[in-house]
Amino acid sequence: MNIYFGDLHNHCGITYGFGSLENAIARAKSQLDFAAFTGHAMWPDMYAKAPETEFVVNFHEVGFEKLRQNWEKIRKTIAEANTKDFVTFQGYEIHSRQYGDHHLVSIDDDLKLVYMDSPGELVRDCGAEAIAVPHHIGYTPDYRGINWDKFDEALSPVVEVYSKHGCSMSEDADYPYYHNMGPRDTRNMVDEGLRRGKKFGFVASTDHHAGFPGSYGDGMAAVAARSLTRESLWEAIKARRTYGVTGDRILCEFKVNDAWMGSEITANHRRITARIETEGTLNKIVVYKNGKPFHVINGESSQEVNREGYYKLRVEMGWGNQNLYRWNGVMTVENGEIESYNTYFRGRSVLAPSKDETYDENTINDICTQSSLDSLRQLSWACDTVGNKSTLHPSTSSFVVKIKGNLDTKVTVTLNGKTYTALVGELLEYGYTTHMEYYHSQAFKIYKAVPETKYLFCLDLEDDKPETDCDYYHMEVSQNNRQWAFVSPVFVKKEGEGNV
Ligand SMILES: [Zn+2]
Structure with a gap:
């Protein structure tokens, strides 16, 4: 299995978001493995038009009609x-006070745009194979939050647990709702849905409204699949072999008795195994059983530093004023190699139309997000x-490089003409920051290197x-930079009459 990262829920100018679909696709392709592009399509139980709701009702109606006109x-x-x-x-979105908002995701290019009162009727009548993913589930009942009484696991194998709206895992979760x-x-x-015996997996996605699927920090869906094809990803999503991340590509394998996250098995003796690779220093790994902590690993307990092997290095760029600023960079490695890298680009952030904000709505995120591995020793990006x-x-962009080498591996970063060189051994002690020009101008930061001993973790419980x-086991991983992974549960039934 490979872990693929994508965005199953985001918006652009095809409805009441901003920016072109073509640009959204280009931004997604620059750093994701997969994406759906989900136009807002309907709100069957929308509020009546009144002076206080007029702005909101109007932009919805205009957006829905725009999608209808251009659907083909x-x-x-x-x-x-x-x-x-x-x-x-393919996909589109239904708002609903009665059921909570859902986005339809379909493997089928023939997906029909139909108008119904519920996500269930949409899945039934859309003429294609589709699922309905509940999102921003935490809003007040009847106020577009989920309705657990009406939740149907056959329609919704996965639930969006994090997006730009915030985190919906539990009352105490990081990232409360402030939209x-x-x-x-x-x-x-x-946690309430699971307590009530509902069975579902977790994903995250941005719900971006300005055409930047996968924008860093707004949520991504991770899918454990055999290959990067529609069929393979679809099989994995329906099997709930998924998890949600806030932004960093935290790699998680989580199994009970060799059954992957999302599975439903029957066993009284349970062996829980996990492999976790973080992108920054670990805060905590918590394995939960029936919603209660079952096993906790604290990042503080890993203080050893490997003298050779693998190291991760993060470079972050941004700050300055609200004008676009172009970065051109090269990283070279001597006496070592670049094993892999992940980019974490983001552009202008928009969650919903607002009377108070202005920008060029056609070109808002038509920005540069490029990277390439020129050789095993050189990475370039813009x-x-x-x-x-x-x-x-924050609106900064960054990337994380995994370097194979030792304490004497030499790393050189050149960004817009400014160069910094250091050995891995030095970078384990000190990072680096510099400003590009005047006081308050843009800046970049090289973080302290993270050795493999502090980012790779294995569990066997x-x-x-x-x-x-039916007990359920799930896992959450948090890094010290507030990046999280929320890993889908394994549901384990008790052996006995009727269950074996
Ligand atoms: Zn949405």
């Missing part, structure tokens, strides 16, 4: 973007950044104590 062209563009290196899915749609509600969290909206709302007819 949109579908064709998405179908043509499906290639052997990048998988696309103008309101706070998250304990009745509508993931990207545009804007300044941070606030100290709590035993549990012989069934607690309920």
Whole structure:
């Protein structure tokens, strides 16, 4: 199995978002393995038009009609973007007070745009193989949060647990909801659904509204699949062999008795195994049994440093003012090799249309997001950044390189004419920052290197104590930079009459 990363829920100018579909596809292709492009399509139980709701009702109606008018062209563009290196899915979104919002995702390019009152009717009547993924589930009941009473695991194998809206795992989870749609509600969290015996897997996606699928920090879906094809990813999503990440590509394998995350098995003796590779220093790994911590690993307990082997290095670029700033960079490695790298680009952040914000809605995220491995010793990249909206709302871009070598491996980073060279051994002690020009200008940062001993973790646990007819085990991983992975549960039934 390989782990693939993508975005199953995001918006652009095909409805009431911003930026072209073509640009959204280009941004997605620059750093994702797969993406759906989900236009807003309908809101059967929308609020009545009143002076206070007029702005909101109007932009929805205009957006829905825009999708309807262009549906054939949109579908064709998405179908043509499906290639052997990048998988696309069709889809669209239904808002609902009664059921909570869902986005339809389909493997089928013939997906029909039909208008129904519920996600179930859409899946039934859309003329294609589709699933309905509940999203921003934590909003107040009847206020577009999930309705667990109406949840149907046959329609919704996975639930979106994190996006730009915030995190829906539990009342205490990092990233509470602060969008103008309101706070998250304990009745509508993931932990409540699981407590009520619902069976589903986890994904995350951006819900970006300005055509930047996979924008860093807004959520991505991780899928454990055999190959990068529509069929293989689809099989994995339906099997719930998925997890959600906030942004960093944390690699997680999580199994009970060799059954992958998302599985349903029957056993009284449970062997829980996991392999985790983080992108930064670990805060915690927690394995939960029936929602309660079963095993905890603290990052503080890994202090050893390998003198040779693998190291991860993060370079982050941005800061400065709200104008676009172009970065051109090269990293070279001597006495070592670049094993792999991941980019974490992001552009201008928009969650929903607002009366208070202005930007060029056609070109908003038509920006540069390029990278290439020129050889085993050289990585080059180019990207545009804007300044941070606030100290709590970063807009920087970054990448993480995995380097094979030893303490004497020499790394040189050149960015817009500024060069810094250091040995891995030095980078384990000190990172580096520099400003590009005047005070308050853009800057870049090289983080302290993270040795393999601090980013690679394996678990092997035993549990012989069934607690309920069906116990569920899931895992959460957090890094010190507030990047998370939320790994789908394995559902384990008790052996006995009717279960063996
Ligand atoms: Zn949405």
